[in-house]
Amino acid sequence: MKVLIIGSDKTSYYLTRRFIAKGYHAVMITRDAQQGRQLARKLQALVVVGDGTDPLVLDEAGVRQCAIVVALLPHDHDNLIACQLAKEMFGVPRTVALVHDPENEEVFRQLGVSVAVSVARLLVQVIEEQIGYEAIINLAELAQGQLAITEVVLLGDAPAIGQHLRDLALPDNALVAAVIRDDGAIIPRGETQLQLNDHLLLVTRPDNHGIVLSILMGATA
């Protein structure tokens, strides 16, 4: 399978190297002539020097035969145009763009790019997973605050992981109403066993909310 990588930075180089190691036929387009010569030697791959957003350069790099094009240029607008030209002019089925502005993930999808990846968003996600931030999301308060619906995520060392629902000593007037797992949803029963990364939909009252959270999630709650 042939892959085209457009970019001049270290990431582009390591990505190309990875693809070659995995047995792909990788081609690179870089703007920097000196870097192009170096990379061609180091990678033993075709490296085309030029503007990856220019149809003539894309054509020269053999974009027509590529199954996937990855655009890693420093400006979002260049990555968009490179992907669109690959898709619309040369019929490349899948395009991947790096975006710096996280909002562009959605914008690029609407403009026909297969996948747009924001490093900023990915980092925030990884960091939040590390610190357990946003493991508790308050979804709604009903009946003048007498009832709360909360989504919690079972992360890391949450004590409820591996437990059957019936064995958790949840107080009265509290309910685990749904378990969201691997993009599917379960209405749990007593025998449902909770797993790492389960999202639980809780229905609680103010007097037992804190107790429920600490039973499920432990000290972090």
Next chain:
Amino acid sequence: MTVALYVIVVGCGRLGALVATRLSQEGHSVVIIDLTETKLAKLSADFSGYRIQNDATEVEVLQQAKAERADILIAATNNDNVNLMVAQIAKVIFHVPHVMARVFNPAREAIYQELGIQVICPTKLSAERFLQAIHTSTTDQA
């Protein structure tokens, strides 16, 4: 004068400034967006529209310019790819009925015409005028 239009001009270089000023003089509502404050400050006194100093490739900035209400968006920065991106955001996300982009590279023109952007290619326009002038002068001599 005919109906007043709401026009957003992106890029306040020579072209953007000229188009925006003319449209403003004709009585249309014009908003001009550019990254550089000094360029916006250099607009002539004949321009009576709004100025936004920001990056028009950010959806929020077009929102601030009320793009959903615009009749026309003209993308006239000196960067082809910026123009094509802004024009498409205007068309696809804000449903601006008429979007135009200046694109220097003729190789990029056809595909974006197909995507519904009116592409103005100065390189091609100039080439055509040169050729026309040559043809006219050679016919005159003949």
